[in-house]
Amino acid sequence: DSGIVVELGTICLINHIKILLWDRDNRAYSYFIEVSANQIQWDRVIDYSQYHCRSWQFLYFQARPIRYIKLVGTHNTVNKVFHVVSLEAMHIMNIPRVVEGIVAPTGNVATIEMGAVVVDGVSRTRNALLNGNYVDYDWDSGYTCHQLGSGEILVRLAQPYYVGSMRLLLWDCDDRTYSFYIETSTNQKDWTMVIDKRDEQARSWQNFTFTARPVVFIRIVGTRNTANEIFHCVHLECPSEDPNSLLIENEKQRLAEDKKQLKLNDTDPSTSREISNNQHSSRHSGEEHEKSIVEEDVLVQFDNNSMDEQ
Secondary structure, eight states: OOOEEEEEEEEEEEEEEEEEEOOSSSOOEEEEEEEESSSSSOEEEEEEEEEEEOSEEEEEEEEEEEEEEEEEEEEESSSSOOOEEEEEEEOOSOOOOEETTEEOOSSOOOSTTTTOEEEEOBOSSTTGGGSSOOSSOOSSSSOEEEETTSOOEEEEEEEEEEEEEEEEEEOOSSSOOEEEEEEEESSSSSOEEEEEEEEEEEOSEEEEEEEEEEEEEEEEEEEEESSSSEEEEEEEESSOOOHHHHHHHHHHHHHHHHHHHHHHHHHOHHHHHHHHHHHHHHHHHHHHHHHHHHHHHHHHHHHHHHHHHO
């Protein structure tokens, strides 16, 4: 199967593609995208063949001249057909940070607008956990829950995102506390625990940071409630939009970039030569300066001797 090939009217400089995958149920797709200027040389700019994706896909890559866009589906969790509803291709001035082909967002992507859905969990309103409303909740509504000892709250993001933080609002209309843990996955098979609060008594807002990683699925499992046998969540953010958390993430990113640059400097011979030349230049300048001082001293002594003779 050669996939779906779209020919643009002319060659365009493009760094951003949006596609809408058919999303009238909870199915997920895997796919990759290749681009070309001449339909001979193809470059793979997006490879989500190992990830579960749904609904709108916001894709970014280094700008390049493109006339042909090829979309190839590799998996459908329901049948053997790859369905694309819409495609947009454009060039934008500023693209988000991309880590190994995966967007590293600075804003919350666990939202209805970004295509996230609650796959498992009980709520009076579908996707209440993701609707952005963390003010209007009470004893009867505005939260998502599951029975302790069975079940879970499972959220699926629309596409893989590279994230290292989350924020969670636990139901807090009284003084109860909860214990829980959070796992993430890219395929709903292999899970990694990123947050472990099983031995803690948590309540209200919870802010977490962890080693950044690709995330598609978020599984929240309550293990304790001091009031009853139900675990309640009001709101989820991924990544966290707490200002303090954003500062921490920005600092982590800066330190990582500095470390990467230092590593490049250590392995780049030209940089080493430049440092060596600078050190040699500094030593040479020091020697010249010292020589100048000595010469001035000799001149002063000579002048003094001349004055004595006069």
